[in-house]
Amino acid sequence: MEREFLKxxxxxGESQTTEFKIAAPRLPELAExxxxxxxxxxxxxxxxxxxxxxxxxxxxxxxxxxxxLLKAARSCKPILKFDPATPEVVELDGKMLVVATISPYRGQxxxxxxxxWIRRGTYTIPLELHExxxxxxxxxxxxxxTRPTDLASxxxxxxxxxxxxxxxxxxxxxxESRITDIESFLLKSRCAVNVEGTLRPTHAxxxxxxxxxxxxxPQTEVVxxxxxxxxxxERYQDRQNLxxxxxxxxxxxxxxxxxxxxxxxxxxGFHRKDRFExxxxxxxxxxxxxxxxxDYSLKSEKVRxxxxxxxxxxxxxGLLMPGITLEDLxxxxxxxxxxxxxxxxxxxxxxxxxxxxxGTGISFMINSMRQQGSPAPEFKLQNEFIVTFRKTAATAKxxxxxxxxxxxxxxxxxxxxxxxxxxxxxxxTNGEYRKLTGVSEATALRDFEMLVAQGSLKIEGSxxxxxxxxx
Numbered sequence: 482m483e484r485e486f487l488k489x490x491x492x493x494g495e496s497q498t499t500e501f502k503i504a505a506p507r508l509p510e511l512a513e514x515x516x517x518x519x520x521x522x523x524x525x526x527x528x529x530x531x532x533x534x535x536x537x538x539x540x541x542x543x544x545x546x547x548x549x550l551l552k553a554a555r556s557c558k559p560i561l562k563f564d565p566a567t568p569e570v571v572e573l574d575g576k577m578l579v580v581a582t583i584s585p586y587r588g589q590x591x592x593x594x595x596x597x598w599i600r601r602g603t604y605t606i607p608l609e610l611h612e613x614x615x616x617x618x619x620x621x622x623x624x625x626x627t628r629p630t631d632l633a634s635x636x637x638x639x640x641x642x643x644x645x646x647x648x649x650x651x652x653x654x655x656x657e658s659r660i661t662d663i664e665s666f667l668l669k670s671r672c673a674v675n676v677e678g679t680l681r682p683t684h685a686x687x688x689x690x691x692x693x694x695x696x697x698x699p700q701t702e703v704v705x706x707x708x709x710x711x712x713x714x715e716r717y718q719d720r721q722n723l724x725x726x727x728x729x730x731x732x733x734x735x736x737x738x739x740x741x742x743x744x745x746x747x748x749x750g751f752h753r754k755d756r757f758e759x760x761x762x763x764x765x766x767x768x769x770x771x772x773x774x775x776d777y778s779l780k781s782e783k784v785r786x787x788x789x790x791x792x793x794x795x796x797x798x799g800l801l802m803p804g805i806t807l808e809d810l811x812x813x814x815x816x817x818x819x820x821x822x823x824x825x826x827x828x829x830x831x832x833x834x835x836x837x838x839x840g841t842g843i844s845f846m847i848n849s850m851r852q853q854g855s856p857a858p859e860f861k862l863q864n865e866f867i868v869t870f871r872k873t874a875a876t877a878k879x880x881x882x883x884x885x886x887x888x889x890x891x892x893x894x895x896x897x898x899x900x901x902x903x904x905x906x907x908x909x910t911n912g913e914y915r916k917l918t919g920v921s922e923a924t925a926l927r928d929f930e931m932l933v934a935q936g937s938l939k940i941e942g943s944x945x946x947x948x949x950x951x952x
Contacts, residue, residue, distance in 0.1 A: 482569050482580050490525060494535050494916065495603045497908070498524030501532040505546045505579075511553035512593035515583060517605035519561055520598060520616070522864070523585030526550070529578035539576025546579040554581075557591045586800070590616055602910035602948050615778050625778050626685035626823040627671045630697050633682050635664075635673065637697070638690045642726065643667070646690070649832050671823060684777065685823045688727050695724045700777060700798075703730050703768070705737045705786040706936075712900040713787065713937050713951070714893075720936075727772055727824065728831050734768040734786060735761065741788055756853070759793065759870050763849035763858070767868045769835055770842045771797035773825050774866075782865070787951065796951065797866040807860055810843050863907025864950070890918055895928055899949075900937060908941070908948040 490499055498521075500514055505528050518524045528550075529540040540546050547568045554561040561583075568581040590597050590613065597608040597616075608616070630637075643663050664680060667673035672686025687694045688701055695702050707719040719741070723733040742757045742764075771784045776799025787794040801807065802818040819825040819839075829836035847857045850870065859869040890898070895918045902909050902917060909917075914925045929949055932938040939952040 482571055482582070484571060484573060487527070487571050487573060487578065487580065490527065491530055491535055491537065495532060496524075496906075496913070497600055497602060498522050500524070500526050500600070500603070500605075501530035501535065502526065502528045503531045503538050504528065504540070505549040508549065508553055508556065509594055511549060512556045513596075513598050514600075514605055515550075515553055515561055515581070516557055516591040516593045517598040517600035518583040519557075519591045520586050520608070521600045522862075523583045524600075526581045526583065527578055528580075529576065537573055537576055537578070539573075540579050543570045543577050543579050550579070550581050553593075557593050559589065559591065561591055586616070588802075601942050603912060611780075615776075615780075617778075626821050627674070627683050629674050629676055629681040630684055630687050633687055633691075633697050635667075635680050635682065637687065637692055638667075638673075638682055639692050639726070640690075643690050646831060650830050670827065672827075685821070685827070688824065689827055691726055693724065694726060698777070700780050700783055703734055703772065703784045703786065705734060705788070707741055707788045709790070711789050711791050712897060712904065713789065714896055714900055716935055727828060728833060728835060730772060731765065731768055731835060732833070735765050737786070737788075738764045738793075758872060759855070760849040760853050763846045764793065764795075764870065766842050766846050766849075767795040767858070767870070769828075770868075771795050771866075773828060773836070774820050775799050776820060785951070792869055792871045794870075794951075795868045797868075799865060800862055801866065807862055811847075811860060861907075865907075867907075890920075892928070895920065896932060899928065899932065903938065903949065903951055908950045910948045 491501075493499070495501055498518070500518070502514075505511060506514075514526060518526065528546050530537055547570070550563070550568045554563060563581050564584050565582065568579050571578050571580055590608075592598070597613055598605050599608050599612070640663055643666065647663070647666060664673070667680065667682070667686060668675070670686075671683060672689065673680045673682050675681075682691065684698060687697060691697075703723040705719075705721045705723060706713075706717045709715050709718050721733070721737055723730045723737075725733070738759070738761060742759055742761075744757055768784070768786065775784055775797045776782075779798045782798035784798065785794075785796040787796070799820065801810075802820055805818050825836055825839060829839055843860065846868070850857050856871050859867075859871070861867045861869070898917055899909055899914055902913065911922060911925050911929070914920075914928070915922060918925075918928075920928070929938065929940075932949070933940060933952075936952050938949040941948050941950055
């Protein structure tokens with residue numbers, strides 16, 4: 482690790498991905514901290530820095546600290562490996578620090594002392610039972626698509642939509658589909674299962690062909706919000722909760738974009754052409770990717786579209802599948818791996834070309850923006866997958882919001898800083914907000930209550946693990 486990078490880590494202070502220890506703690510506690518980082522976004526455990534003040538104290542015996550870290554990693558189940566494999570010793574201002582680098586969650590949950598741990602904000606807390614299920618779902622270990630939907634029956638499916646799909650599919654194939662009976666198709670396609678002699682729609686079947694899927698699966702809504710300002714500080718001008726089957730939601734999202742995106746007149750030769758500020762096909766592809774590849778096991782999360790005057794963000798719950806990196810996708814070195822292959826495959830056969838770019842959607846969005854002379858979309862992982870489209874190259878570069886305490890800020894200035902920080906980092910905690918603005922804990926709570934009440938932020942977690950993210 483380079484000294485300058487370590488200095489920057491220390492300057493920013495503890496966060497969801499950085500933890501300081503003035504000395505290596507007891508082995509059980511050290512294992513908990515390592516597991517907490519590994520089950521989340523990964524990060525750095527730095528020994529030799531005081532966690533409360535971020536003061537560099539150094540380590541008297543680096544070899545002993547490294548040995549404790551390796552023992553703690555071996556006590557995790559399964560055994561955890563650092564990257565690099567041996568923690569590094571970095572000299573800073575004449576003092577020796579030990580840095581262990583932990584890779585982010587890649588589909589394998591780690592436990593210490595029989596408990597699965599997770600780092601939330603600047604605290605390491607146990608995962609609750611339902612959260613463990615969500616993590617297994619995010620890794621594709623639990624098959625969300627083919628589970629029967631509680632309380633739903635075939636009456637909750639639009640059988641006319643199923644028949645229309647079968648007719649369209651038969652017309653596209655060189656030979657007419659052998660499956661003409663609706664119930665046979667639902668069973669063979671895993672859109673329905675036989676439960677004690679009764680056919681019940683699966684999650685995928687309900688989402689593709691359901692009359693009102695959100696009645697049973699509320700997390701499958703798509704929320705579109707139009708803001709008059711660039712941060713979402715002011716109350717939204719329009720908010721639409723898109724419901725219905727998947728194809729209908731995509732079409733509704735496209736209408737939301739068409740209704741709110743201006744057109745510019747372009748003169749080519751003697752002809753005038755009207756062009757949208759953003760290429761519609763790129764925005765549509767972002768929504769298709771979001772609803773098809775999102776992690777539906779996260780029951781409290783929805784796909785959200787935020788439309789600001791200078792940019793558009795599409796938020797998709799869940800991270801990339803294990804083994805896939807954002808860099809590889811952006812460079813075109815690897816195709817995306819669908820988390821919901823059943824949804825992706827069947828949606829590709831719907832009329833409307835919803836999955837024309839299966840596995841290559843990111844490259845398509847990048848090329849569409851560049852062909853229009855706009856900056857390439859930005860892709861980020863901040864506890865979810867975020868695609869950002871910007872109008873001009875001047876605003877395309879992502880900016881970091883450092884934690885620098887300020888005094889005598891007005892309420893409006895404080896709220897603006899909070900939202901800037903959330904846009905840059907994905908979330909903010911009460912402690913981070915106090916360091917950012919210099920206010921008391923009580924004032925911070927009142928400010929957050931205001932942002933939550935107006936719909937700009939939402940609360941995630943509880944007590945020590947509480948943080949605030951975009952609503």
